[in-house]
Amino acid sequence: MYINDGRFGEFIIKTMQKCDDAKMWQLYLHSQSDKSFNEWRELVTNTVSENNTDRLAMNDKQVTKQIDVAHDILKRFNPGRGET
Numbered sequence: 320m321y322i323n324d325g326r327f328g329e330f331i332i333k334t335m336q337k338c339d340d341a342k343m344w345q346l347y348l349h350s351q352s353d354k355s356f357n358e359w360r361e362l363v364t365n366t367v368s369e370n371n372t373d374r375l376a377m378n379d380k381q382v383t384k385q386i387d388v389a390h391d392i393l394k395r396f397n398p399g400r401g402e403t
Contacts, residue, residue, distance in 0.1 A: 343360055352359045377385070 347356050
């Protein structure tokens with residue numbers, strides 16, 4: 320249905336959401352939480368989102384260092400012989 324209508328991306332997203340919901344339900348069951356599933360899921364997803372944002376943020380010094388590392392890798396790369 321989705322694929323025939325040219326909505327393959329939507330199909331993938333819906334499938335991933337179903338898998339995520341099933342995994343979250345299993346985690347909830349094992350957590351032995353006193354909260355409802357919806358309360359628990361909201362608490363967990365908000366906490367994970369906040370933590371990921373903090374961990375993914377880089378300061379200018381870290382960005383510059385990663386750029387330098389990438390440049391060093393590219394300098395050593397030789398497609399004819401592979402990486403040296």
